Amino acid sequence: MSCKKGKEAEVMEKANTVITLQLPKGFLYPDIPLDNLPTQNRIELGKLLFFDPILSRDSTISCGTCHLPDKLFADNLPKSIGIDGRIGERNAPSLLNVAYQPSMFWDGGNPTLEQQVLAPIDNHNEMDFDVNKVVERLKKHARYPLLFQKAYNQEPSVYALTRAIACFERTLYGGSSAYDEYSDENPSALTQSQINGMNLFFGEEGECFHCHTGFTFTDNSFRNNGLYSVYADSGRARITQNPSDIGKFKVPSLRNVEKTAPYMHDGSMATLEEVIDHYSKGGHKHPNKSPIIQPLNITDQEKADLISFLKALTDR
């Protein structure tokens, strides 16, 4: 009674088997929705869709337009440029380690990676389209219907489209920096200046680690870092309508920070030097400013050490 499988059937079955994600050393396994566990078929479909401008009204903009693989899945613009040259409202973050984000966007307005997919599609400044029309296009496409069938056992749908892209995004990790090597018990992986910077970063003087904590270097909280006295973008308050949330934005990861300029939610700071100066001075006055943001009075040497350490968070 043994079923002899053909080679082809075996390969097909393998592509539909739930796989274990490859993570950097020391990273916890992320929470994954049970209806979207990773398989080769799903990841490959998601990758195709991620880089396919079919998602946008005039077929010019894909997710990869603003989340470029050679720029750590970010771009180097203060604010990204979408359809018809329109400029978005906020800085595009890197998607590396996005699997660990408990909420999406700088203001946390969207709860899951799956639902996040809907937002750029209908955003006027990004893809300016309609997800139902995307699905119509996919249904008529020469290749996609079969790929959807294989990955999600259904024809192209809003459900499967959002799941596939999220499934691909959960394969994007960054955790191979000099700092990781140092943490993996190689003391020579960091320079003395970087070690000094690290001690400042994790020390009670610098206090950076209070928000930029753990292996992703963020606690994913929403905080007002004193960037402005008056905020053009109210941040978290736009979602909660709570005045005490004005000017609060999600703490970003610091991994690969050297390569993901410009900085802040609006891309208003071009260099790490500017960022360190901002924190060193303690930021602007604002009633919602986090009490952690205080003048640091650090020397130029200490600033240089801090920046050296931040550069040790770049993947190699």
Next chain:
Amino acid sequence: MLLKHHLFLSILSLLFIMLTSCKNTEDTPQPATQTQNLSLKMSTVIGNKPIDFTSVFTTEAGARYTLSSFRYYVSNIRLVKQDGSEYPITGKYLLVNPATEDYDLGQVPVGDYKGLKFAVGIDSVTNHADPTVYPTNNPLAIQSPGMHWSWSSGYIFLMMEGSCDTTNTNTDVQTFGQFSHPLFYHIGMDMLYREVNLDNVSFAVNANDKKTLHVQTYLNNFFTGIDIKTENASHTMGSVPLATKLANNIQTMFSVIQ
């Protein structure tokens, strides 16, 4: 061996007896509640004219406007029985729009009722649930054009779009049927969920014929206290006071027509 055999047989016969002696204990039959199909007929009038997407309308304050879209969610529908208790029509979400008059509510108990209650909006749990899981024909699925805010993951409870004349002299000239200024209200967020209570409406659902309740929307009431020359745009967030005024007006728009 013999003993085993005996044991086996007796167990088998015991089983046989148990299986065949299961009598249906028949209680005195309860008369099942009789039900009948109920549907809502939803119509919208502006003044005494049915809504349309071509005419120029005038608010009671004297401001001119046109409409191109008017849709809203109705949910949590309840029928009020004579004794004041409520019969909930669970799981029904209607996306009401002028192009569709009839909305099926399914089977409801036959009897006399004295009121109709419903909400305009979507309960907070459903409001923040994943909209991608519904089949395309479900009102809660992603609509085209959209009734869902992907950036704050919640539904737009009521959407009105069109154009308005913002000149003080009412002399704006229409181009392609539109005034020069857009008019749009996208009303949503949990705190703007509004209950509508239509009491003192007696109606009977009879066993022998389907019942249709006619609910009429008086759109003029939507603009009570609203000056559309200046208050003509709200995405709710960013203009919560205006959105709140409009949401409160929603509660005053409906009547049952007998």
